[in-house]
Amino acid sequence: MNADYDVAIIGGGPVGAALALALRDSRLKVCVLEARPAGSASKDARALALSYGSRLVLSRLGVWDALREVSAIRTIHISQKQSFGRAVLKAEELNVPDLGYVLPYPVLQDALTAALQHSGVAPIYGASVTALTSDADHAAIGYRQDGVEHTLQTRIAVVADGGKLLVQQFPPKVRDxxxxxxxxxxxxxxxxxxxxxxxxxxxxxxxxxxxxxxxxxxxxxxxxxxxxxxxxxxxxxxxxxxxxxxxxxxxxxxxxxxxxxxxGLRRAPQQTPMQHVVLLGNAAQTLHPVAGQGFNMGLRDAWELSQEILDARPEELGTEKMLAAYRSDRRTDREAGIRFTDGLVRLFSNDLPLISAGRAAALTALDCLPFAKKFVAKRMMFGANG
Ligand SMILES: Cc1cc2nc3c(=O)[nH]c(=O)nc-3n(C[C@H](O)[C@H](O)[C@H](O)COP(=O)(O)OP(=O)(O)OC[C@H]3O[C@@H](n4cnc5c(N)ncnc54)[C@H](O)[C@@H]3O)c2cc1C
Missing domain, CATH: 3.30.9.10 (D-Amino Acid Oxidase, subunit A, domain 2)
Structure with missing residues (x-):
């Protein structure tokens, strides 16, 4: 059957917008449904630490040079309170110009939104998605805009809403x-x-x-x-x-x-029983901000999904075969990122003397062993898939 869209992205936050931009020059019919009204600036107060790998992806998307307020990170100093042991990572030791970058969430969001406005992708603002169903052919999305209910059909529905829409239907595993x-x-x-x-x-x-x-x-x-x-x-x-x-x-x-x-850590089930539906960014996994991994991982989700979509033959779009290949590509990086941030929070958020001594030894070893530094820094910059 003919769907209205090839790809409909629910949520035009940083991850959903990045996916839309990665698909803009394809022949695919793509839309973004975003609950925020058109022209409204994001008021989110958080700052994001972007990895060097994210910079490379944002450059490919044509957004990096439009980011006006960015500060580079060239050294990372890691320590623990009330104990010895510390590690210092330096960009020059790792042969990269910068280890990462800091910028306010709204600066990133506004640059992505501006790029979207100039792309062939149609963002539909003020569109709050209220329903998502699917069958063997397509997914159907119900949304409300200006008090009016609409529906559309799509070959792939990408849920990039930060993790609300499917929570009741498919509860995530949560660690509080x-x-x-x-x-x-x-x-x-x-x-x-x-x-x-x-x-x-x-x-x-x-x-x-x-x-x-x-x-x-x-x-x-x-x-x-x-x-x-x-x-x-x-x-x-x-x-x-x-x-x-x-x-x-x-x-x-x-x-x-x-x-x-x-x-908290929230991870949606890897595979929902819904055909033609895929979860992305925070909707797939919400991480603790320690080590600043959440958006960086969401951006890798978006990039890899875009490549899977662009490589698919038209009849394969949104099929279980295509979505299974995407999930399989992402599994290692996703699991490694979750284990890394979860492990850091649990290992470091206590003052048990033995564990504190072990942590100090681990930080000292990280500081002294160049290969360990390279391994950790590479993971933080590019994820587990390198
Ligand atoms: C304090 C803090 C610090 C952080 N620091 C870092 C960091 O340093 N580095 C890093 O990489 N990550 C960091 N993160 C994580 C990062 O903020 C998230 O991973 C990232 O924002 C996820 O982007 P997203 O697009 O998936 O979701 P969101 O940013 O939540 O965007 C979701 C979008 O969907 C829209 N939406 C929601 N519901 C609907 C609906 N029903 N219909 C239509 N649209 C809808 C929303 O309006 C929004 O625009 C931090 C998080 C926190 C809380």
Whole structure:
């Protein structure tokens, strides 16, 4: 049967938009259904650490040069509170110009949205998807726009909505870390150019990501503690941050508006019983932000799915054979990324003396062994599929 679209992407967030851009020069009929109204800027407060591998993909998509507010990471300093042992990764030791980049989520989102507007892909804004069904031929999507219900049929429905639409039907496996991430921008008296800090503390990891004249802070803590931290006055906040982080960047001087995100690991079933449907980005896996892997992995999802779609013969689009090949391509990277972030959070978020000594030894070994550094850095930059 003739469907309205070859590919319909539910969610024009960074991952859905990247997939649409990767398909723009094909002969395929592609649409993006995005719940946000047209022209509305994203207000998401989080900053994203992009890997060097993501930069290469965004360049191929023609978006990298349009990103105006990006700071490079050339050194990553990893340490743990109340214990010895630390590791330093440097771009020059790994033969790459930069280890990664920091930018606000809305800057990335706006650049992707602008590129989409100039592509042949039709984004449908203010379109909130409410229903998704499928049979052997196609998927059917129901959405509401300006109070009016619409339906469309597509050979492939890509769910890139961040992970809400199919949650009831196909519950993800969830690990609740009992943590929230408090995020904000801070300035300090001795910032170290292009250096990111990842510090593990018993209450959760704390990251300082270099951005402009200061740092984007991601400070994880148990939910209630994070709520309390939101309410602290600035002086107390800066003092407590210093207690947790130490003197590496001098004195903390200012803190901007703070926001909180509850954290957990959510992984959707690898294979849903729905034909012609595929899950992408956070809809497939939502990771803890430690080591900044979530969007980077979602972008690799989007890139590999686009290649699978572009390589498929017309009659293969959305068939179980095509989708199984995609899932198989992604399995190793996905599993490795989940194990890596989950392992880091669980191993480092406690103060048991024996484990603390083991962690210190592991950090020291990472610092001293060039092949271990290369392995970890390569994983963080390019994922497990290299
Ligand atoms: C505090 C924090 C820090 C992070 N730091 C990093 C980092 O440093 N590096 C990194 O790589 N990742 C990081 N992440 C993860 C990263 O933010 C996510 O992996 C990424 O945003 C996922 O993109 P997405 O497009 O899959 O989903 P989303 O960003 O959630 O976008 C989903 C889109 O779908 C739309 N939508 C939702 N429902 C519907 C519907 N029913 N119909 C139509 N449209 C719909 C939404 O409006 C939205 O535009 C962090 C996350 C958090 C919480």
């Amino acid at each position: 870390y009992g943590q929230s991430a408090l995020i904000t921008h801070i300035t300090c008296s001795a910032p170290r150019a292009n250096t990111a800090f990842e510090r593990f503390t018993p209450q959760g990891p704390l990251a300082l990501l270099p951005f402009k004249e200061g740092y984007e802070l991601v400070w994880t803590a148990p939910h209630q503690t994070a709520q309390d931290m939101l309410a602290w006055d600035d002086a107390k906040f800066l003092h407590e941050l210093h207690q947790h982080f130490g003197d590496r960047v001098g004195e903390f001087l200012t803190v901007s508006r703070r926001s909180c995100f509850p954290l």
